[in-house]
Amino acid sequence: MPIPPSHSPVQTDVTSPLEQARHDFFERVARECGTPCYLYDAAEIEARSQELQSLFPAGVSRLLFSFKSNPLPSVAAILRDTGCRADLTSPGEVVAALEAGFDLSKALYGGPGKGTAELTAAISAGLRHFSVESDGDLAHLAEAAESLATPVKALLRINPRSAPKAKLAMSGVASQFGFEEEVLRATGRETLALAGERVAVAGIHLYWGTQIGDPEALLTCFAKTVAMADELSGALGFPLEILNLGGGFPWPYAHRGRGPDLSPLRDGLAALRAASGPAREAEWWFESGRHLVASSGTLLTRVMEIKRSKDEKDFLLLDTGIHHLGGMAGLGRIPRFSIDLEVPPARLGNPGILVDVVGQLCTPLDCIGKKITLPRVEPGDLLAIPNTGAYGMTASVTGFLSRPSPSEVVHRGEKILSSHRLRGGHERIS
Incomplete structure (x- = not known):
């Protein structure tokens, strides 16, 4: 042979x-x-979720399942039962999350190019947390929330200066995603004024990329996120209630094998939280799709x-x-x-x-x-x-x-x- x-x-x-x-x-x-x-395999989904959640700081962390990776409600419902929340980016994913039994008031809705009509429908469905990508996105959210007289929370998604070591970089490069880090530093207070009375800017969101290869690289990304959140929340004067550190947890695609040992994240994240400033008081959110269900x-x-x-x-x-x-x-x-x-x-x-x-x-x-x-x-x-x-x-x-x-x-x-x-x-x- x-x-x-x-x-x-x-x-x-x-x-x-x-x-x-x-x-x-x-x-x-x-x-x-x-x-x-x-x-x-339902048991495999449960095992990956429990294993990943065990690495995060206990009591102050939440894991969000990225529906884009597999929107089948029967798959998502398994992750809901393990304590995951929903990370959604489209009206269709909202429907799938409802069918899977998720509490939408604890879910996150993101993605670029969200218009007022889409955001109004999302709020009407029960969404209360939104990742916003630009001044226009925040203005649309304020308009939607005001039209429904419903308070919501916004996380400012940041596109940082530097790019990560990832198979698909989604930050640190020219992109439709997020506020430019340097622009937000210069004009962030004008951005916050767009929130109006119904939108509370409550945190930072940063997603570096997918398939980040090892725990050391992940911790480097997370440390940069924490430092940026500490600095920006203080400089712009908004409370840091939620820090969405994103994900990038790797797993093979259409090949045999397993992902790398991520257990070093446990001590690394605990030390990172202990050494942080305002981020130490925030709820830490993480996102994963591939690592949970691949x-x-x-x-x-x-x-x-x-x-x-x-x-x-x-x-x-x-x-x-x-x-x-x-x-x-x-x-x-x-x-x-x-x-x-x-x-x-x-x-x-x-x-x-x-x-x-x-x-x-x-x-x-x-x-x-x-x-x-x-x-x-x-x-x-x-x-x-x-x-x-x-x-x-x-x-x-x-x-x-x-x-x-x-x-x-x-x-x-x-x-x-x-x-x-x-x-x-x-x-x-x-």
Whole structure:
């Protein structure tokens, strides 16, 4: 069998009872719910949430689940039961959070370009905490709150001078996100005047980026956030009730493996809080999506065909593709062409083949893995792609070619708790 490249699955010819039992369960789910199918493990979601929350200063910290990573209400409800609050950025996510049973008065609503109508609807739905990105955003929030005669709280999202070491930097670069740090220092009091009587500026929000690689890098980002919050709240004269330090907690995407050991955050965050100024009295909020749900997800897919082309390349054609597992690659966010595939235990001893892994879309862009080595499989075989619980289907081009959406199944052990399918098609509006 050829030696697999670094991003290919490492297969053995030994089948353990656990592997066989796991595959048997996957086959049962595939028969009952069809393929492709996203499978989410409830126990894994609970474990990741409990582990992450144990690292934060006790009694003064809150963990917010970023719905953008996986808005399935049945997934979000599991995190609600572990004590998470909701981090929302769209009207659709508000609907999902309500269905999942979240208390919206304790949730956060953010994102750029929020108009008065959207903010009015959010307040009417029960939202009371908002991350604001600009003078215009704050003015829209003040208008919405005044129209409903409802008091709300705003966190000023800051875009700092420097950029982090992250796979996707969302601060420290030219961006639609947040107030420029240096501009806010110069004109912040004029900004605060836009809040009006119904909006209380109650804190700072800073999100450095995603997939920040290790605890030391995370602590460096958090320390900069705390220092900035201490300084700005004092200089501009607003109380620091809430400090949203963001997230960036890493986890693999569509590869085997786990995230790094984050346990050093426990002592590091405790020391950081003890040494801070006004931030020591604030409630600390953290955000996570990927780290909470990525490991819970497995994408099940059937082999449709293995096709040889021009006597030079083999294509493994699956019933899934970039429309289900784009990982936001269509937006330039995450490079494609590197995944792990788990094959049926009965195939583990087969000779290896080198393939490009493609889907059913009528475009050569529908490729989720290049030069992947795996034991030879056959049409009809059920394959599994691990660590796909975050930024999977809803971060992909699901509308392209109007193919059916995958089923989504939440399970605990071998018990199916719920199954779903995202609706498609057009709703006529005139």
